[in-house]
Amino acid sequence: DTAVSQTPKYLVTQMGNDKSIKCEQNLGHDTMYWYKQDSKKFLKIMFSYNNKELIINETVPNRFSPKSPDKAHLNLHINSLELGDSAVYFCASSGQYSNQPQHFGDGTRLSIL
Amino acid sequence: AQSVTQLGSHVSVSEGALVLLRCNYSSSVPPYLFWYVQYPNQGLQLLLKYTTGATLVKGINGFEAEFKKSETSFHLTKPSAHMSDAAEYFCAVSVGDSSYKLIFGSGTRLLVRP
Numbered sequence: 001d002t003a004v005s006q007t008p009k010y011l012v013t014q015m016g017n018d019k020s021i022k023c024e025q026n027l028g029h030d031t032m033y034w035y036k037q038d039s040k041k042f043l044k045i046m047f048s049y050n051n052k053e054l055i056i057n058e059t060v061p062n063r064f065s066p067k068s069p070d071k072a073h074l075n076l077h078i079n080s081l082e083l084g085d086s087a088v089y090f091c092a093s094s095g096q097y098s099n100q101p102q103h104f105g106d107g108t109r110l111s112i113l
Numbered sequence: 114a115q116s117v118t119q120l121g122s123h124v125s126v127s128e129g130a131l132v133l134l135r136c137n138y139s140s141s142v143p144p145y146l147f148w149y150v151q152y153p154n155q156g157l158q159l160l161l162k163y164t165t166g167a168t169l170v171k172g173i174n175g176f177e178a179e180f181k182k183s184e185t186s187f188h189l190t191k192p193s194a195h196m197s198d199a200a201e202y203f204c205a206v207s208v209g210d211s212s213y214k215l216i217f218g219s220g221t222r223l224l225v226r227p
């Protein structure tokens with residue numbers, strides 16, 4: 001069974017569109033995250049949620065809106081997509097303590113035409 | 114502020130040779146450190162972690178890393194490279210207490226020559 005699953009794996013769309021990425025984890029973790037990996041492979045956190053509450057918001061444009069309907073799900077909605085949003089977006093989950101590793105999904109590759 | 118520096122964006126070794134990937138960190142508090150591996154078109158997989166206790170940490174696939182506080186380093190090694198080790202490797206430090214985040218280094222691409 002996949003521990004952290006994201007859908008879709010690939011997303012190709014045009015500038016100005018709105019799109020969503022879904023994430024689910026079956027590890028029983030309380031905390032979930034979204035990371036962005038740019039074309040140079042650099043990884044940066046965007047958001048984290050603990051038990052459905054937003055904990056970290058790393059100065060991400062408000063076109064990005066995460067939503068956590070329950071602690072096993074964390075979705076990412078992006079409005080008015082821009083060329084610079086092209087990247088791979090990773091969902092992750094972990095226990096709530098900083099000595100516990102994060103478990104990552106396989107990523108969603110977003111390409112803006 | 115915590116940060117991670119990985120020296121060398123690309124490291125190339127021959128199959129069977131020693132692998133050494135360098136990671137230095139900056140942290141105002143005792144750090145928790147992680148190494149992750151990313152294979153093409155896949156997510157990140159945990160190789161190993163240092164939290165407390167023994168400074169030499171063993172991970173999966175024959176990798177190990179040593180935490181050296183005096184050098185603020187956490188270098189990753191493997192005695193003998195295998196073709197299947199070719200991937201991107203990321204060092205990371207955790208920041209925060211509860212609901213923490215990971216600060217990643219810029220990654221090192223490991224190339225293994227036959």
